[in-house]
Amino acid sequence: xxxxxxxxxxxxxxxxxxxxxxxxxxxxxxxxxxxxxxxxxxxxxxxxxxxxxxxxxxxxxxxxxxxxxxxxxxxxxxxxxxxxxxxxxxxxxxxxxxxxxxxxxxxxxxxxxxxxxxxxxxxxxxxxxxxxxxxxxxxxxxxxxxxxxxxxxxxxxxxxxxxxxxxxxxxxxxxxxxxxxxxxxxxxxxxxxxxxxxxxxxxxxxxxxxxxxxxxxxxxxxxxxxxxxxxxxxxxxxxxxxxxxxxxxxxxxxxxxxxxxxxxxxxxxxxxxxxxxxxxxxxxxxxxxxxxxxxxxxxxxxxxxxxxxxxxxxxxx
Numbered sequence: 460x461x462x463x464x465x466x467x468x469x470x471x472x473x474x475x476x477x478x479x480x481x482x483x484x485x486x487x488x489x490x491x492x493x494x495x496x497x498x499x500x501x502x503x504x505x506x507x508x509x510x511x512x513x514x515x516x517x518x519x520x521x522x523x524x525x526x527x528x529x530x531x532x533x534x535x536x537x538x539x540x541x542x543x544x545x546x547x548x549x550x551x552x553x554x555x556x557x558x559x560x561x562x563x564x565x566x567x568x569x570x571x572x573x574x575x576x577x578x579x580x581x582x583x584x585x586x587x588x589x590x591x592x593x594x595x596x597x598x599x600x601x602x603x604x605x606x607x608x609x610x611x612x613x614x615x616x617x618x619x620x621x622x623x624x625x626x627x628x629x630x631x632x633x634x635x636x637x638x639x640x641x642x643x644x645x646x647x648x649x650x651x652x653x654x655x656x657x658x659x660x661x662x663x664x665x666x667x668x669x670x671x672x673x674x675x676x677x678x679x680x681x682x683x684x685x686x687x688x689x690x691x692x693x694x695x696x697x698x699x700x701x702x703x704x705x706x707x708x709x710x711x712x713x714x715x716x717x718x719x720x721x722x723x724x725x726x727x728x729x730x731x732x733x734x735x736x737x738x739x740x741x742x743x744x745x746x747x748x749x750x751x752x753x754x755x756x757x758x759x760x761x762x763x764x765x766x767x768x769x770x771x772x773x774x775x776x
Contacts, residue, residue: 467715467741467743468713468715468716468717468742468743468744469717469743470743471713471715471741471742471743471744471746471747471748472637472716472717472718472743472744472745472746473743473746474746475532475533475745475746476532476746478532479532479535480532483532483535484535484539486509486511486535486538486539486550487511487538487539487541487542487548488511489509489510489511489538489548489550490509490510491507491508491509491510492507492508492509492510492549492580493505493506493507493508494506494574494575494578494580495574496570496571496573496574498562498570500682501561501562501656504554504560504561504562504571504574505554505559505560505561506551506552506553506554506560506571506574506575507529507552507557507559507560508529508549508550508551508552509529509538509549509550510547510548510549510550510580511538511541511542511547511548511549512547513541513542513544513545513546513547513548514545514546515544515545515546515547516584516585516586517546517547517584517585517586517587517588517770517773518546518547518548518549518581518584518586518587518588519537519541519546519547519548519549519587519588519589519590519766519769520548520549520551520572520575520581520587520588520589520590521534521537521538521548521549521550521551521590521591521592521595522551522553522572522589522590522591522592522595522596522598522599523550523551523552523553523556523592523593523595524592524593524594524595524596524617524745525566525593525594525641525644525645526640526641526642526643526644526645526647526648527556527592527593527595527644528552528556528557528558528644529550529551529552529556529557531592533592533616533745533746533762534550534592535550536760536762537550537590537762537766538550539762540759540760540762540763540765540766541766543759543763544763544766544770546766546770547584549575549580549581551571551575553568553571553595553598554568554571555648555649555651555652556648558647558648558651559651560648560651560652560655561652561655561656562652563645563648563649563652563678563682564598565679565683565691565695566594566597566598566601566619566622566695566696567597567598567601567691567694567695567696567697568598568683569598569601569602571598572589572598572599572602573602573607576607576609576610581609582609584609585609586609586611586773587609587610587611588610588611588612588613588614588766588769588770589602589603589610589612589613589614590613590614590615590616590762590765590766590769591613591614591615591616591618592615592616592617592618592745593616593617593618593619593718593719593744593745594618594619595615595618596615596616596617596618596619596710597615597618597619597620597622597697599613599614599615599618600615600618600620600697600700600701600704600708600710601695601697601700603704603705603706603708604700604703604704604705605705606705606706610706611706611707611769611772611773611776612706612707612708612709612768612769612772612773613706613707613708613709613769614708614709614710614711614765614768614769615708615709615710615711616711616745616761616765617711617712617713617716617718617719617744617745618697618710618719619697619719619723619724620696620697620698620701620723620724620727621692621696621698621723621724621727622675622691622692622695622696623688623689623692623693623696624720624722624723625671625719625720625723626670626671626672626675626688626692627672628720628722628723629641629671629718630670630671630672633717634717634718637717637718637744638669638670638671639669641671642668642669642671642674645674645678646662646665646666646668649662649665649678650662650665659678659681659682660677660678660681664677665677665678672688675688675691675692676688679691698724698726698727699727701727701730701731701733701734702730702731702732702733704731704733704734705733707735707772708733708734708735709734709735709737709765709768709769710731710734710735710736710737711737711739711753711761711765712724712736712737712738712739713739713741713742713743713744713747714738714739714740715740715741715742715743716742716743716744717743717744718743718744719744721738735768737753737754739751739753742761747760747761752764753765753768755767755768755771
């Protein structure tokens with residue numbers, strides 16, 4: 460990949476966040492939402508989010524990336540696309556992502572989404588779509604192996620497929636800025652959990668972790684009963700399981716993504732027969748320039764086009 464290609468990927472990873480911080484549109488009017496689930500280790504856990512009611516009996520659930528939340532710029536962009544389409548939207552916080560929970564999540568933890576789908580709010584909608592960004596896309600891919608009946612279709616944007624390969628890439632010097640940004644969010648979540656219950660690793664030790672491998676080995680593996688980071692990655696990675704996907708699913712991939720590297724994805728794509736994989740030459744990590752085209756003839760930005768793809772699945776049922 461040449462210099463200009465690398466710069467393009469970095470630009471469309473960073474610029475949308477700066478644009479949102481400086482000039483970002485406000486999200487649609489919404490209300491606070493909560494539900495609970497049960498975990499065998501910590502007992503009851505709480506999930507939260509922001510819900511916007513649309514005109515149609517359809518709901519888009521948006522799942523954030525690693526260290527993100529319902530406030531992430533891409534989650535707000537998805538909510539705005541849902542508002543333009545006239546459908547409802549729930550911007551979900553996975554456990555702990557609102558910095559108020561008693562637990563935290565990992566890349567294969569589908570229990571949160573199962574708790575969401577049995578909540579009164581989601582059950583009140585006849586048709587549900589699921590859109591996951593980055594690690595939220597990975598959780599989505601694992602969830603759609605055994606989807607609930609109300610889930611019509613799913614989509615992921617810049618989801619990793621090989622957790623070990625992804626960690627190895629971003630832990631290199633080239634990934635330092637992005638890695639530290641992600642770890643900053645994870646450490647905020649962890650400190651919020653530690654303020655509410657005893658944790659295995661003191662927060663001062665967690666604050667000193669500077670790699671994804673270190674985080675997964677020290678924080679994730681012991682909490683969720685994995686023998687090591689390697690066992691966590693091997694058993695939870697979505698890439699080898701794509702043939703198990705059991706609902707129409709769109710996977711949007713950015714060839715120049717500087718956080719989820721294309722070389723960690725491409726070996727899985729020939730086996731992804733249940734999935735409509737679209738590889739875009741323009742864009743970075745969950746950020747795309749105006750005019751990027753998924754090839755379906757839909758107008759608008761990437762979220763509008765993804766939503767068009769999802770809703771077309773309803774018409775094809």
